[in-house]
Amino acid sequence: MNNKYLSKATIRENYEAYAEYFAKILQNILTILQEKISLSAQPTYKWRIKRFESYYKKVLKKEADKITVVNSIICLTDMLGIRLICAFLEDINLAISQIKDIFEIKEVEIKGDEKKVSEFGYESIHVLVKIPDECLPEKDERFENLMPLEGELVCEIQIRTILQDAWAEVEHELIYKTEFSPFDMPLRRKLAAINASLSLADITFQEIRDYQKKLQKEVEERRHSFYSMADNLLDEKPKTEKPEAINRVSPFVQGTIDDLLLRAIHAHNEGNLEEAIHIYSKILEAVPDDQKSIISVIRKHRGMAYFSMNNFEAALEDFNISIENDPKAFRTHYYKGIVLAIQKKYDEAIKCFTTSLEINEFQAHTHFRRALAYYEINEYENSMNDLDAAIKLGMKPEECKFLQEKLVKKFGMNM
Structure with missing residues (x-):
């Protein structure tokens, strides 16, 4: 070995002396991420x-010419790494956007993007960020004898879905850790098939997520319409301007019960009540009669459609x-x-509101409706208590x- 190069033992000693220093940097960056990254599901x-x-x-392999007798630590871009693992594909872009708002970005790389479809491997996003000054530990006596760093120290933040992370862990054990890449075609096909299955599963999970969002949006709009109609029928609130029409694109494909439900709610929100019913x-x-939870949900939705048609007996x-x-469906x-x-069956209405609140007491609107009903039967103190709640x-x-x-x-006092 040429005498100008440092020994492996010396490089190890220099490198491992930084362990606590590096750990503190990563913990500080992790704290920032945990405080500032906000996704639909906690990563x-x-x-x-x-x-x-x-x-x-x-x-x-990459920096051999820098291993000289000058004691220093050669910085690599992946020396310090944090992996952010999210639930859905949509969260990846959202996480990248938020990271860009938090840190100075040095580089964004899509790992695995260069692989052919037939090859095994799984995409993940690697974001290199500059380490903020506030994340660097103070150079006290623990760190005063550390060798200088050669190059800029950065942190690599990998962003993956749960399935991408699972594949990466297994792939690392099977291939990279053993320095073995299978040449046997059947084995390569099996690995490629697993990779494809996981990719498809990620896409499917995202499609389900998108479906849920569409359904939730339609349900919220239908619920809002129900409440507005109830207010008008009870003449309880001052009239407001007619809400701006929402231009909807039909968000379903025909096939399953879920598709039919979304289609029905969409028709309901569009005012096509007969079609919805x-x-x-x-x-x-x-x-089937034994699918009680499904029957309960569909009956609830159809009841709301009947209500919108002023067919109150059918709704009831x-x-x-x-x-x-x-029985626990508080809504x-x-x-x-x-x-x-x-x-105007206020006593019966109060019983229903009370049952709903016994199941879920944290319902502002239910307290409010019960307050209105109490007012109508001259129970003003109960009405005031519910209004306060x-x-x-x-x-x-x-x-x-x-x-x-x-x-x-009624009370002759300020509230």
Whole structure:
């Protein structure tokens, strides 16, 4: 060996002396990520300092000319690594965008993108970030004898889905850790098939996620429409301008019960109530009697459609059957209470609202509806208590103002 090069033992000693220093940097960066990264599902994190043997091999391969008698640590871009593991493909781009807002980005690389379809390997995003000054440990007595760093120290943040991370761990054990790449074609095909299956699973999970979002959006819009109609029928709130029409693109494909449900809710929100009821009825015809949870959900939705058509008796029948199949469905008790209040059956309405609150006490609007019903039967103290609970749980003051004013007149005091 040429005398100008440092021995492996010396390089190891210099490198491993940085272990605590590097660990503190990674912990500081990880804290920032945990505080500032916000995804639909909380991501998990892993961090690591590159093992010396891996570091040494890479230095010999790429930076051999820098291993001189001058004691210094050659910086590699992947010496410090953090892995951000998210649930869905959509989270990857969101995470990258947020990381760009937090750190100074040196480079973004898609690992595995260069592989052919027939090859095994799995994409992941590697983001190199400059280490902020506030993440660098203070140079106290523990670190004062460390060798200087050759080059810029960066942190590599890998962003993967859960399935991408699982594949990466197994691939590392089977291939890279053993320095073996299979030449046997059947074995290569098996690995490629596993990779393809995981990629497809990620895509499928994302499609399910997209479907859920579309369904949730339609359900929220339908629920808002239900509440607005109830307010108008009860003449409880000052009239507001008609909400701006929402231009929707039909968000379903035909096939499953889920598809039919989304189609029905979409028709419901578009005001095609007869079509919505027809589809709900078709679903009920197809669902076995023992599928109580499904029957409960469909009956609830059809009941809301009947309500929108002012067919309150049919709505009550569906709500009652929904409750029979799922007695803990607190929203259905609430919807039933609204119909009964419109029919001026306030005592029965209060029982429904009370049952709903016994199942889930943190419902501002249910407290508010019960406050209105109590007011109608002259139980003003109960009405005031429920109104107070509704406000504490987040009801907007302007929504409560008209009832507050009525109660002020009854009590002759400021509230």
